[in-house]
Amino acid sequence: MTTTTSRTEHPRQDAEREVVLEARDVTKHFTVRGSKGSAIVRAVEGIDLELHRGEIVAMVGESGSGKTTVARLLSLYYPTTGGEILLEGKPVSHVTGRKALKYYGQVQLLFQDPFASLNALKPIRHILGRALKIHGKARGAKQVEERIHELLTRVNLTPPEQYIDKYPHELSGGQRQRIVIARALAVEPRVMLGDEPISMLDVSIRLDVLNLLKKLRDEEGLALLYITHDIASARYIADRINVMYAGQMVEGGSSEEVIHDPQHPYTRLLLDSSPDPGRGLEGDQQSLFDEVGDLGEPPSLITPPKGCRFNPRCPFAMDICNEKEPEKVEVSPGHWAKCWLHQEGRADLLKQRNIQFGVPIETAAAEAGIDTVNAEDILDRTVALEGETTADLGPFQP
Numbered sequence: 001m002t003t004t005t006s007r008t009e010h011p012r013q014d015a016e017r018e019v020v021l022e023a024r025d026v027t028k029h030f031t032v033r034g035s036k037g038s039a040i041v042r043a044v045e046g047i048d049l050e051l052h053r054g055e056i057v058a059m060v061g062e063s064g065s066g067k068t069t070v071a072r073l074l075s076l077y078y079p080t081t082g083g084e085i086l087l088e089g090k091p092v093s094h095v096t097g098r099k100a101l102k103y104y105g106q107v108q109l110l111f112q113d114p115f116a117s118l119n120a121l122k123p124i125r126h127i128l129g130r131a132l133k134i135h136g137k138a139r140g141a142k143q144v145e146e147r148i149h150e151l152l153t154r155v156n157l158t159p160p161e162q163y164i165d166k167y168p169h170e171l172s173g174g175q176r177q178r179i180v181i182a183r184a185l186a187v188e189p190r191v192m193l194g195d196e197p198i199s200m201l202d203v204s205i206r207l208d209v210l211n212l213l214k215k216l217r218d219e220e221g222l223a224l225l226y227i228t229h230d231i232a233s234a235r236y237i238a239d240r241i242n243v244m245y246a247g248q249m250v251e252g253g254s255s256e257e258v259i260h261d262p263q264h265p266y267t268r269l270l271l272d273s274s275p276d277p278g279r280g281l282e283g284d285q286q287s288l289f290d291e292v293g294d295l296g297e298p299p300s301l302i303t304p305p306k307g308c309r310f311n312p313r314c315p316f317a318m319d320i321c322n323e324k325e326p327e328k329v330e331v332s333p334g335h336w337a338k339c340w341l342h343q344e345g346r347a348d349l350l351k352q353r354n355i356q357f358g359v360p361i362e363t364a365a366a367e368a369g370i371d372t373v374n375a376e377d378i379l380d381r382t383v384a385l386e387g388e389t390t391a392d393l394g395p396f397q398p
């Protein structure tokens with residue numbers, strides 16, 4: 001196991017004590033039926049996640065990795081296949097009726113598309129007033145009006161009179177997303193789950209919405225889940241980052257540690273594909289929203305690879321990676337990864353520059369006409385592959 005030096009103290013020590021929402025070993029399988037019969041999609045497996053008061057946790061992963069499914073499980077939109085969701089320590093996975101309604105008031109989901117999630121035929125006064133009344137947060141016309149003004153002010157839509165009678169189509173994308181956030185705030189939630197809440201907004205206004213979410217964390221103590229495929233925006237907004245790959249969480253830790261000292265090859269791939277993961281913090285905030293590069297093909301979730309699901313794309317894959325799933329290893333306080341490199345004492349490989357992804361070394365060797373590589377001696381593979389071919393296998397150069 002490697003040891004890493006903690007660069008920063010946990011950014012929000014006081015938040016650590018109060019876990020608001022938690023997922024324990026949560027799994028979701030979907031059954032899909034086609035002309036040839038049915039199959040099981042293993043969309044999410046063994047997810048552990050904690051959301052703390054006054055903290056933003058980012059969940060980062062490429063398309064199809066299960067991010068939306070996790071958000072929907074946490075909002076009780078889907079029943080879990082296994083595991084448990086807990087709000088303030090109490091299991092909620094199977095609540096119904098009034099208890100479920102109470103839960104929906106505490107945990108609000110923000111969607112990607114603010115336009116689709118607002119009723120286009122109703123003005124803002126109606127949209128916000130309805131949320132307040134349904135959840136019993138205001139009574140009587142005067143109180144409802146006052147609360148709507150307060151909500152618009154909290155999301156920086158001021159003066160409120162300028163917005164209250166507008167219809168969604170009369171607002172910009174960023175203003176609409178602020179209305180969606182105001183509607184979520186109307187029910188006085190403890191948790192907000194943002195499923196790519198800025199990805200459909202113009203680049204110029206994305207930062208404003210992220211800053212609003214930070215303000216809600218800091219001033220109102222909300223626990224926030226920020227879902228994204230862009231690790232740079234996760235770094236900008238989040239206190240902690242969890243990395244998802246093919247339905248599983250593979251690494252988690254403070255944002256600074258995950259960015260500066262990634263402990264899973266897939267996190268390295270995300271960082272290497274991101275034009276500049278440090279951007280957004282040193283002034284160049286527009287480039288915070290560049291898209292990540294080509295990440296290659298993720299595996300099927302109907303027939304996921306045996307062992308570690310990343311093994312078909314991992315340049316460090318060893319025999320054991322194709323056989324057994326790696327366990328969670330804590331590499332420094334609060335920073336963990338699931339990768340055999342840690343259990344096999346080979347995590348120093350992660351520090352190499354210019355890792356070439358998508359071609360495990362055995363495949364590269366086979367393509368170069370070299371016999372089986374000794375998987376037990378990955379560090380010595382340059383010996384097994386000596387000669388002209390090693391130059392093509394960059395990361396393993398001595």
Ligand SMILES: Nc1ncnc2c1ncn2[C@@H]1O[C@H](COP(=O)(O)OP(=O)(O)OP(=O)(O)O)[C@@H](O)[C@H]1O
Nearest residue numbers: 030032041043062063064065066067068069070301
């Ligand atoms: N209702 C469903 N029925 C069957 N399969 C589903 C269902 N919902 C999601 N899936 C599958 O589960 C996997 C995870 O999907 P999910 O939408 O959670 O990924 P995601 O990380 O949010 O992707 P994206 O970044 O594209 O939004 C995908 O393979 C998807 O096809």
Ligand code: SF4
Nearest residue numbers: 308311314321339340
């Ligand atoms: S080294 Fe093995 S366990 Fe680690 S990511 Fe690569 S394939 Fe998975």
Ligand SMILES: [Mg+2]
Nearest residue numbers: 067068069195
């Ligand atoms: Mg999604």
